[in-house]
Amino acid sequence: MSDYPIYVYKGLLDEQFPFKIEVRTPLNMNRFQHAHEHLQLCYMMSGSCLHWAAGRQYVLTKGDLFSIPPFQEHRLEPRDSMDFEMIQVDFMPHAINESFQDLAQMQTFVDFAYIRPLISEADLLPKMSFPPPTQTVVENLLNVILSEWEEQEEGYRLAIKAELLKLLVITGRQYKRYSQTQSQHERNRVAHHREAFYEAIGYMETHYNEDLHLEEVSAKALMAPSYFSNMLKLVRGKSYIELLSAIRIQASMELLGGTDLNVTEIATRVGYNHISHFNRTFKKHAGVTPGDYRRHQT
Structure with missing residues (x-):
């Protein structure tokens, strides 16, 4: 048994639409070691903080996207009293498409979010830094998703799925470029x-x-x-x-x-x-x- 809680997605996310998006700051960050059944993507909108994952510490700054795959223990920690704003997206794959195929066919995204975090070498970070032009696109997408989630007007689930798929495609493409620089x-x-x-x-x-x-x-x-x-x-x-x-x-x-x-x-x-x-x-x-x-x- 692990010495930290593992959250089942049905206890945190809506079973019919297992998705949630939140803004995290030093005031509401989760400082306790935990893991969860669902996938979590976190994007740093501003500032900097520390992220502990699989027993390692990583520094996160604006433009960083990091993936927390299912069952990986992690927690956040403030960095020298620095302020930050991070958008946290929690979801199960079938929130996007019930057949799962849309996500499963994105090999580069699956490598970044599910495969790469398994490899516990010191030089393999569970994060990726977007260049400034891509940061603008990603931040616009996330703001649209946040707005749809907060207002929940008719069709909001379809709108979120569409924007989330765009985010995953952009992530996969960026990881493909990044992987070309890897050893x-x-x-x-x-x-x-x-x-x-x-x-x-x-x-x-x-x-x-x-x-x-x-x-x-x-x-x-x-x-x-x-x-x-x-x-x-x-x-x-x-x-x-x-x-x-x-x-x-x-x-x-x-x-x-x-x-x-x-x-x-x-x-x-x-x-x-x-x-x-x-x-x-x-x-x-x-x-x-x-x-x-x-x-x-x-």
Whole structure:
């Protein structure tokens, strides 16, 4: 167990629209070590403060954007009594698009916000500094989002989604430019973690008939179990259990339609030790029982 609180997004964000934007200053900063299930992006509008993340201290100044991925412990701290204003954006990926695809396809943003913070080398900061022209664009976007959030007029959710997507696109593009200045070693490290994640998904797709455990598969992804499951939500729209079940049920459908194996044999072949569990899961995914599904295939 961690010695700091981990906030579940449903306790902080609206379940129907898991998004929130706030202005942080020295008067309302969170000075206590904590983590959360959702993604947090913070942009420094003015001034400077200290940010502690994964046991390291970073200095933040105007124009810095930093990412707090799910389950990463962090806190803010004032810097020599300096004033600052920071905009904090909290959201779950499905606040943008229920299919998750819009965000998952932005590889450079995913590398910046989810992959790169995993790599704990001293020279890898969980932040990125925007050049002045981009700062102006980003600050205008954030002010529009703030206004929409505060006024909540008709259509405000759609307006926020549109502006937030623009912000993520700009972030991804800026990170792409920034990554071109990185050392080959750092680029290789980010790519290695990304590839390990997709290889873990591939492992699930080819070993679904085995007794797979989240801890085992997440280790192949070089991620903590909870973080791996959260990344699956981002990329595939399903948690670990949901994705594994979907893979197994898809395989069972192919066997039901293409073989004469009985339902019990099929359940065993796709990784279910109990026929009752298989039947319940199959009906949940397919809407019909395995027997009814087979009859409809003939």
